[in-house]
Amino acid sequence: MDDRKGLLVKTRIPYCFFMLWAVLLLMPTAPLLAQDDSLIDPEFTTMMAEVRSFRNQDRMVEALESLDRATKHAEVAENTQEAIQCYFMYAEIYLDLDRLPAAQFHLDRMNEQLETVEYFYGNAASLYIGARIASKEGNHHLGLERLNEAKKESNDRNLLNRITLMEGEFYSLIPNSTDRSITRYNALRENSDPFERDYLKARAFRALAEIYSAQGEVRNAISNAESALNLARDNDFAKIFERCNRMLVDLYQKTGEYDKAIPPVLSLLELRDSLYSAESDSVKSRRLNELLNKNLLEQVDRQEAEIAELSESANRSEITAILTSAFLTIISLLAVSLYRNNQIKLRTNDLLQTKNRELQLARDAAVQAMEAKTNFLSTVSHELRTPLYAVTGLTHLLLEEKPRKNQMDHLKSLKFSGDYLLNFINDILQINKIDAEKLAPLEVECNLHKVLNEVLNGLQQSAKEQNDQLILDYDSQIPSHLLSDPVKLSQIFMNLVGNAIKFTKDGEVVVIARLLRREGEYAHVYFEIRDTGIGIEKERQADIFDSFEQGSIQINREYGGTGLGLTIVKSLLGLFDSEIHLESEHGKGSTFYFELKMKCKDQLVEELPFEITPADYRFDELHLLVVEDNKINQVITRKMLSKKEISCDIASDGTQAIELAKANTYDGILMDIHMPGISGVEATKEIRKFNAEIPIIALTAISLDDSLEEFYAAGCNDVVTKPFKPELFYEKIGENIAQAKMKGTIS
Numbered sequence: 001m002d003d004r005k006g007l008l009v010k011t012r013i014p015y016c017f018f019m020l021w022a023v024l025l026l027m028p029t030a031p032l033l034a035q036d037d038s039l040i041d042p043e044f045t046t047m048m049a050e051v052r053s054f055r056n057q058d059r060m061v062e063a064l065e066s067l068d069r070a071t072k073h074a075e076v077a078e079n080t081q082e083a084i085q086c087y088f089m090y091a092e093i094y095l096d097l098d099r100l101p102a103a104q105f106h107l108d109r110m111n112e113q114l115e116t117v118e119y120f121y122g123n124a125a126s127l128y129i130g131a132r133i134a135s136k137e138g139n140h141h142l143g144l145e146r147l148n149e150a151k152k153e154s155n156d157r158n159l160l161n162r163i164t165l166m167e168g169e170f171y172s173l174i175p176n177s178t179d180r181s182i183t184r185y186n187a188l189r190e191n192s193d194p195f196e197r198d199y200l201k202a203r204a205f206r207a208l209a210e211i212y213s214a215q216g217e218v219r220n221a222i223s224n225a226e227s228a229l230n231l232a233r234d235n236d237f238a239k240i241f242e243r244c245n246r247m248l249v250d251l252y253q254k255t256g257e258y259d260k261a262i263p264p265v266l267s268l269l270e271l272r273d274s275l276y277s278a279e280s281d282s283v284k285s286r287r288l289n290e291l292l293n294k295n296l297l298e299q300v301d302r303q304e305a306e307i308a309e310l311s312e313s314a315n316r317s318e319i320t321a322i323l324t325s326a327f328l329t330i331i332s333l334l335a336v337s338l339y340r341n342n343q344i345k346l347r348t349n350d351l352l353q354t355k356n357r358e359l360q361l362a363r364d365a366a367v368q369a370m371e372a373k374t375n376f377l378s379t380v381s382h383e384l385r386t387p388l389y390a391v392t393g394l395t396h397l398l399l400e401e402k403p404r405k406n407q408m409d410h411l412k413s414l415k416f417s418g419d420y421l422l423n424f425i426n427d428i429l430q431i432n433k434i435d436a437e438k439l440a441p442l443e444v445e446c447n448l449h450k451v452l453n454e455v456l457n458g459l460q461q462s463a464k465e466q467n468d469q470l471i472l473d474y475d476s477q478i479p480s481h482l483l484s485d486p487v488k489l490s491q492i493f494m495n496l497v498g499n500a501i502k503f504t505k506d507g508e509v510v511v512i513a514r515l516l517r518r519e520g521e522y523a524h525v526y527f528e529i530r531d532t533g534i535g536i537e538k539e540r541q542a543d544i545f546d547s548f549e550q551g552s553i554q555i556n557r558e559y560g561g562t563g564l565g566l567t568i569v570k571s572l573l574g575l576f577d578s579e580i581h582l583e584s585e586h587g588k589g590s591t592f593y594f595e596l597k598m599k600c601k602d603q604l605v606e607e608l609p610f611e612i613t614p615a616d617y618r619f620d621e622l623h624l625l626v627v628e629d630n631k632i633n634q635v636i637t638r639k640m641l642s643k644k645e646i647s648c649d650i651a652s653d654g655t656q657a658i659e660l661a662k663a664n665t666y667d668g669i670l671m672d673i674h675m676p677g678i679s680g681v682e683a684t685k686e687i688r689k690f691n692a693e694i695p696i697i698a699l700t701a702i703s704l705d706d707s708l709e710e711f712y713a714a715g716c717n718d719v720v721t722k723p724f725k726p727e728l729f730y731e732k733i734g735e736n737i738a739q740a741k742m743k744g745t746i747s
Helices: 003-026 042-056 060-077 080-096 100-114 120-136 140-153 157-173 178-189 197-214 218-235 238-255 258-273 278-314 318-399 405-435 448-458 460-465 486-502 538-543 553-559 565-575 631-642 654-663 680-690 706-714 726-746
Strands: 444-446 469-474 482-484 508-519 522-531 581-585 589-600 623-627 647-651 668-672 696-700 718-721
Touching: 042 060, 042 080, 060 080, 080 100, 080 120, 100 120, 120 140, 120 157, 140 157, 140 318, 157 178, 157 197, 178 197, 197 218, 197 238, 218 238, 238 258, 318 405, 318 631, 444 486, 448 460, 448 469, 448 486, 448 508, 460 469, 460 486, 486 508, 486 522, 486 565, 486 589, 538 581, 623 631, 623 654, 631 647, 647 654, 654 668, 654 680, 668 680, 668 726, 680 696, 680 706, 696 726, 706 718, 718 726
Parallel strands: 469 508, 623 647, 623 668, 668 696, 696 718
Antiparallel strands: 444 482, 482 589, 508 522, 522 589, 581 589
């Protein structure tokens, strides 16, 4: 443009823009004009069809010239709806030519007009252009959201088909969304669009060819490319025609069909020498730029004319105009600021949504990892306990068969190894249950002095082997009865005292319990476990409570152990809202101490010590059904029962167990829980349907507390966890089966 025109654009637009704001602000509020498609002139519709045709043939100069004529028609007719369609097509063409600012300018003109008229097609078209702009800026998710909103605004078939085409392009750019893209393109292959049926089909075939080519489906790619090429040739779709020819050359080379690649090559050579040559492209590009600039100037002139007309009709004084102009300047600056802030907000929201999705995926992955860990450990527990049952069971049977002295030593070593493995498995499962938040401290009656005495008595043999002296220093002021969890307290002290004994030789281990204070019905008790052992180096004290840590590799090799004891202690104390502390000096021993808050129950009567006499059960007349799928375990269980002169039948699965229980009379059933096919729980439920009285003892290698309720609910009378101690095994049979038979005989 010349200098005069440039100056006009620079100086007149702001003033006119502000004057427009002033007039609009001071005009009385009027209701929006409602329009529908019936107001559009058929002649205008024909003009727009011509614009679409030129645009689809990539004849942008002719398309713009036709669009200019359509725009003038809308101006003469003063038809807002037609003007909106013109701005829409201008924005489409500018986006095709990658002129984003110009496209945004015409989108703004559309939105200005939409504020004065209720036009659903225009609303949808505005959202569609906004989606294309978002895609140009790389925000495909925002573009898809706007397309979804556009589909709700209008049911215009051509616009909906354009939206479907754009969705296919968006999904092809989003990872893992290729199937959605293919679905959209397939829908357009058989479209019945009133204006662009063949163009939409050609675009769909070409896009499918590109997708299949990228996926390595060469035959599908060739088929779709040829379909697109035929449509492009018949309708002069220049860009599609050229692109499909290039694609077919590459595809036929991949299949080795070089003779079929010749026609596409010749077509490309013809294109090079035709109207689409470099020189022609240069002329066309220059003409196109002239038209684009001319169009923008005309748009500016139209705006100025509208503003001038509105300014004259307003008949306001110069002072009022200046004040209003100043006022609107501020408003305009605020509007620009708000617009920019809104754009930043949109981008930020999109980024936050992306980050939230990533965080949600990370959280889901962490939850899945935790669930996988829990399931893995439960499975490992079952798989390890099953062979351990064989080891401990066979060891028990061999020890009872009066082995030779040298065999006795070997069997005792085998028994020790089995017990060690079982303790290791129990430690891992204990940590797993705490991590999975499946443990919570109970609040039951607890004699603390008795708990400590039982722990020390149970560890006396280990202390003797180390030539250690065990000392309990117990404060008599501690209430005799408290409410706590004696089982978990025993686990804490067993681990701490056992650890102290393991690392102390020819020394002493002192357990101290002191009442710190009473606060109402609560007692605060201080505990200390002190030893004179090897101690812990200062630099390793911070890591000593981590899993599988024992101070050093040398200590681990010399003293053995899992390295989980202190981890379990720390986790269990965490359930009581307490922390463990350590003071140690290398070579001089260690002191572990912590504090617990426990509820007092002083009104309870002190327990009187008494000895429980083991019950004398008769086993020789019992006939049992043993349900066990493992062959080795069948042999071991049968031999352990025969030691007590108990006869039995064997069922290898749940189905056989149900059949045998129906056909025979048994005094009781030993039911393995985890079996292929029908599980022990399901088999128990079926047996209870026709026999509600027979005692059933569940034998399971799972030690998770929450599974016991399921066993009892199914109808089991008791549960024994494998591998079990023989004494406990016989005791459970006596309590549940022998005693039940004896009562039945007496009655």
